[in-house]
Amino acid sequence: MTTDHNDIPSIALEWHRNGRGAALATVVETWGSAPRPVGSLLAISGQGDIMGSVSGGCVEGAVVVEAMDALDDGQPRLLEYGVSDDEAFAVGLACGGTIRVLVEPVGAAIPESMLADLVAARSASTPIAYTVDIENWRRDLSGVEAHLARFRSDKSGFEGNTFVGIHNPPLRMAVIGGVHIAQSLIPMARAAGFAPVLIDPREAFASAARFPDTALVHEWPDAALDSFGIDARTAVVTLTHDPKLDDPAIQAALRSDCFYLGSLGSTRTHAKRVARLEEAGFSTDHIARIQAPVGLNIGAKSPAEIAISIMAQIVQALRGA
Structure with a gap:
């Protein structure tokens, strides 16, 4: 919808x-x-x-x-x-x-x-x-x-x-990072019935020219998500590949009831992420909620293909498939 x-x-x-x-x-x-x-x-x-x-x-x-x-x-x-x-x-x-x-x-x-x-x-x-x-x-x-x-x-x-x-409350999606993948993911999210918001303090990335007709928030991700109010019908996707931006968002999401949390990055990148989260006090069970590398493994290469894999994984989580 x-x-x-x-x-x-x-x-x-x-x-x-x-x-x-x-x-x-x-x-x-x-x-x-x-x-x-x-x-x-x-x-x-x-x-x-x-x-x-x-x-x-x-x-x-x-x-x-x-x-x-x-x-x-x-x-x-x-x-x-x-x-x-x-x-x-x-x-x-x-x-x-x-x-x-x-x-x-x-x-x-x-x-x-x-x-x-x-x-x-x-x-x-x-x-x-x-x-x-x-x-x-x-x-x-x-x-x-x-x-x-x-x-x-x-x-x-x-x-x-x-x-x-x-x-029920409407489905929502918080996308962290105004990158190329987000430019494909956000229209797909709308088509699938989600109300998406793009969070990125870097205004050059999260601009109306790059993301027309999209709610843009230029605050730091943890503060933005606190105002956004994550609930059980919210999906959170972090795409910046920058721990300074992704980590605060991931930590906020792990403390919430979001039904999906996916993070961009290779297996090696995620291993480093896990170490940082453990150091911050998050348990193994909490960290296991993160879908990383993000998206279903369909062999995606281009930003649009990766967005498709992410959207498919979100629907899979939503429907309990």
């Missing part, structure tokens, strides 16, 4: 408040090799604008038609579509499947205030659960901890007649 894809609820809220009308479509159930996972979102405006995806293109057109009807009559819809093998192949899957999609017009079905609270929680990186009872269309928002006490699940899906949409 791009940044826009991360902000589907806020886009729908903005369209509604601007008088354009908006509906939210959510994948609530799948069977077989469905193109998009449960919880995937699509926003549709009253003018037919769309943002997001519920099927990768297989059934979006039909969902938009249903959304327009929902905006006319104010009623939610629970739709079911079969995705043929041919359609699935067109979006990169080996075989088709079936998906159920919940379409809810904003205002008439989802109260504007509830959607605003959901958007605020996501903006504050606060996990939140949105529930819909499809028998009586009763809706609720609750903190994930409260949800877990009731449903004992941390994933989106059905609990009886109630669909539970878990909205």
Whole structure:
């Protein structure tokens, strides 16, 4: 997902408040090799604008038609579509499947205030659960901890007649070092659904000309990461190859809950890094969290190829593969 894809609820809220009308479509159930996972979102405006995806293109057109009807009559819809093998192949899957999609017009079905609270929680990186009872269309928002006490699940899906949409904080990536690899890695991160930030006190390296449309931080890495606020949905990648810059970032990441920490450098370079970290008091178990040399071993040579290997390893860590 791009940044826009991360902000589907806020886009729908903005369209509604601007008088354009908006509906939210959510994948609530799948069977077989469905193109998009449960919880995937699509926003549709009253003018037919769309943002997001519920099927990768297989059934979006039909969902938009249903959304327009929902905006006319104010009623939610629970739709079911079969995705043929041919359609699935067109979006990169080996075989088709079936998906159920919940379409809810904003205002008439989802109260504007509830959607605003959901958007605020996501903006504050606060996990939140949105529930819909499809028998009586009763809706609720609750903190994930409260949800877990009731449903004992941390994933989106059905609990009886109630669909539970878990909205976790957005995926983020902190890249240390405005080097050539970062110039390829950051666009890939956006395409994969991460909100990236580039940290490098050297303004000549981390410049808007070299990294357009990228959040740039020109502070020392440990201070920058402290302000950034690393959480369990954050990946940290150090690329400067300079211990003065990489080491403070690595130490900050090792003290955090980041799900991925990768560092550029050869096996020999990493051995020296390990010695410095041990001297700084880090245990063997802590140091073992570092992926180094960074990236999957795919024989990458160019900066772009190395970026591909890093992005693949990050996804592997995220998905527990």
